[in-house]
Amino acid sequence: MVYNHKYKYKLMCFMKKTSTLFLKSVLVFIAAIVLTFLLWFPQVEGRNANSDPISLYFNDPFLAYVYLTSVPFFFAIFQAIKFLGYIDKNIAFTKKGVLVFRNIKRCAVLFSIFIALALPYVFMFAQDDDSPGVVLIAGVIAFASFVIATTASIFQKLLQNAVDLKSENDLTV
DSSP, X not given: OOOOHHHHXXXXXXXXXXXXXXXXXXXXXXXXXXHHHHHXXXXXXXGGTTSOHXXXXXXOHHHHHHHHHHHHHHHHHHHHHHXXXXXXXXXXXXXXXXXXXXXXXXXXXXXXXXXXXXXXXXHHHSOTTTHHHHHHHHHHHHHHXXXXXXXXXXXXXXXXXXXXXXXXXXXXX
């Protein structure tokens, strides 16, 4: 049996492209679900249920704040898709990859800050029996965002070390 390295390389490239394509599609699917929820939920939610779609967005300042809060989330999703593209192009271990993880870390921290700043407003307008549930959900979301920020920070440092090591090796040769 003749073993050909060319076919092994092609198979590995196909597997890598397939896995990154799958991860990209999962990220797009998550973003689409969140966007659908952001556009659909305000129309059926309690105090805005009978509003027309145009005045709904102008009469509720909290809704504008929710949309502002979603910007870092969608930017982080975009950055993750961008990093997967770098993996496809074999340029993940560059300064561009480090920059992507720095941006994801900043987006996650900003998202947590936005959630924390919204809690007093929610607590003030929520009914007494609804407040603990809303605060708990917001706390879980903020905690998950800090976990993502910490993970992105670790990946950023690891990637920076790999980039530094690669540049040292390139200078040595």
